[in-house]
Amino acid sequence: MARLIFTQQLARFTTLPQVETGAAQxxxxxxxxxxxNPTLRGYVLDEQGHLRANVAIFIDGRxxxxxxxxxxxxxxxSMVYIMQALSGG
Amino acid sequence: xSDRAYLSTRKGLFELSRSGERWELGASHFLGExxxxxxxxxxxxxxxxxLNLGHFGVKLHRKDAGSEVWTEIAAPAYPPKxxxxxxxxxxxxxxxxxxxxxxxxxPGLLWAGTLPGGLFRSRDRGASWExxxxxxxxPQRAEWFGGGYDVPGIHSICVDPRDSRRxxxxxxxxxxxxxxxxxxxxxxxxxxxxADYMPPELNENEAVQDPHRVARCDGSPDALWxxxxxxxxxxxxxxxxxxxxxxxxxxxxxxxxAAHPSDPDTAWFAPAEADQRRIPVGAALAVTRTKxxxxxxxxxxxxxxxxxxxxxxxxxxLAVADDGRTLLMASxxxxxxxxxxxxxxxxxxxxxxxxxxxxxxxxxx
Numbered sequence: 231m232a233r234l235i236f237t238q239q240l241a242r243f244t245t246l247p248q249v250e251t252g253a254a255q256x257x258x259x260x261x262x263x264x265x266x267n268p269t270l271r272g273y274v275l276d277e278q279g280h281l282r283a284n285v286a287i288f289i290d291g292r293x294x295x296x297x298x299x300x301x302x303x304x305x306x307x308s309m310v311y312i313m314q315a316l317s318g319g
Numbered sequence: 320x321s322d323r324a325y326l327s328t329r330k331g332l333f334e335l336s337r338s339g340e341r342w343e344l345g346a347s348h349f350l351g352e353x354x355x356x357x358x359x360x361x362x363x364x365x366x367x368x369x370l371n372l373g374h375f376g377v378k379l380h381r382k383d384a385g386s387e388v389w390t391e392i393a394a395p396a397y398p399p400k401x402x403x404x405x406x407x408x409x410x411x412x413x414x415x416x417x418x419x420x421x422x423x424x425x426p427g428l429l430w431a432g433t434l435p436g437g438l439f440r441s442r443d444r445g446a447s448w449e450x451x452x453x454x455x456x457x458p459q460r461a462e463w464f465g466g467g468y469d470v471p472g473i474h475s476i477c478v479d480p481r482d483s484r485r486x487x488x489x490x491x492x493x494x495x496x497x498x499x500x501x502x503x504x505x506x507x508x509x510x511x512x513x514a515d516y517m518p519p520e521l522n523e524n525e526a527v528q529d530p531h532r533v534a535r536c537d538g539s540p541d542a543l544w545x546x547x548x549x550x551x552x553x554x555x556x557x558x559x560x561x562x563x564x565x566x567x568x569x570x571x572x573x574x575x576x577a578a579h580p581s582d583p584d585t586a587w588f589a590p591a592e593a594d595q596r597r598i599p600v601g602a603a604l605a606v607t608r609t610k611x612x613x614x615x616x617x618x619x620x621x622x623x624x625x626x627x628x629x630x631x632x633x634x635x636x637l638a639v640a641d642d643g644r645t646l647l648m649a650s651x652x653x654x655x656x657x658x659x660x661x662x663x664x665x666x667x668x669x670x671x672x673x674x675x676x677x678x679x680x681x682x683x684x
Contacts, residue, residue, distance in 0.1 A: 243391075244391075273375040274375075276412075277410070278397070278400060278410060279399075282375065285375070314375075
């Protein structure tokens with residue numbers, strides 16, 4: 231199971247679920263978190279479903295560079311960190 | 320008499336309250352977060368705060384009258400952009416730039432103007448929003464462009480107190496638009512304005528005008544004032560035709576204008592030196608006031624900094640209360656001033672606030 235860890239910077243706005251997912255790709259993994267807390271979606275993705283410009287996601291230490299498809303593979307045991315990018319101020 | 324006001328700033332929402340003849344800073348909300356606009360709904364006393372979180376997007380919160388609790392509600396969101404769309408603009412909400420309450424006959428109806436140029440309406444106090452495709456899909460939107468931002472935006476929303484179906488909005492840079500039928504159809508309404516920043520053949524194109532701010536006289540709603548990128552304008556017929564105001568003292572450049580709530584001939588402006596030098600003229604802060612429909616002006620300075628002042632009053636930084644005498648002015652350098660006598664003299668509330676995006680009074684109604 232891949233594990234999703236959201237930055238605590240988000241905790242001041244909404245509840246952060248503890249997520250372990252069997253999803254094979256990033257978007258499906260994120261969807262499993264949004265299913266628990268739908269409000270979280272709008273903080274991570276924009277209304278077109280794209281990763282917000284100033285949110286950074288790392289999978290097993292590698293930063294995701296595609297903000298649109300979000301089809302990066304997840305492996306059993308993957309650690310997915312959803313962080314705020316410093317570009318956002 | 321209004322006894323409360325709000326400052327939307329880069330680092331939170333701040334309350335101001337009247338204490339006798341003085342005004343004082345009070346409670347803060349969303350401290351540290353950018354608050355782009357605050358709406359105090361005169362119909363039910365609710366307060367709406369629009370946030371623009373640097374990382375996590377545009378959010379909207381509501382605090383009901385008598386409550387101390389903010390609740391996050393839906394933020395206006397654009398529909399999916401068609402894959403074959405030729406629109407160069409991203410269909411994502413970059414900023415809530417303005418909000419307005421519908422008429423007294425429209426309880427719960429709200430308007431929101433956004434970057435990149437979408438006008439939204441809620442019929443349920445912000446629980447849900449719809450993009451007004453009737454305006455978003457006008458062919459002239461392809462001519463709109465950003466003014467101060469990369470993309471166009473709606474910053475002024477004027478609901479006609481006589482008929483809530485009549486709404487006028489202003490776009491930087493896309494001109495003034497009005498609807499007579501509650502938003503079903505829109506007509507560009509910038510006739511008379513002039514855009515010197517465009518090639519000569521496009522100077523009078525109504526859909527490329529940059530009205531920095533439009534304000535309506537509620538008691539005489541056909542009277543509208545506009546601080547434009549290229550000068551100052553007034554309309555006496557609800558925006559059908561705009562007449563340039565010439566000969567104003569100090570400068571005709573600026574962002575803010577406030578319309579007297581009942582006198583159609585009185586308005587206040589906050590002039591800056593010029594487009595290329597956005598500071599008070601002579602580094603001395605002044606407000607200009609006309610009482611005769613723009614034929615003549617008085618420069619008002621008493622109590623305002625007159626040396627080494629570089630404060631810019633942005634488009635929502637000048638507000639007038641329902642009494643027509645209490646004025647609030649706030650700057651992008653964090654200066655806040657109040658006047659209880661229509662601008663004749665000013666009280667300094669603070670010179671150290673965060674950059675102020677918008678100032679407003681709670682209605683006394």
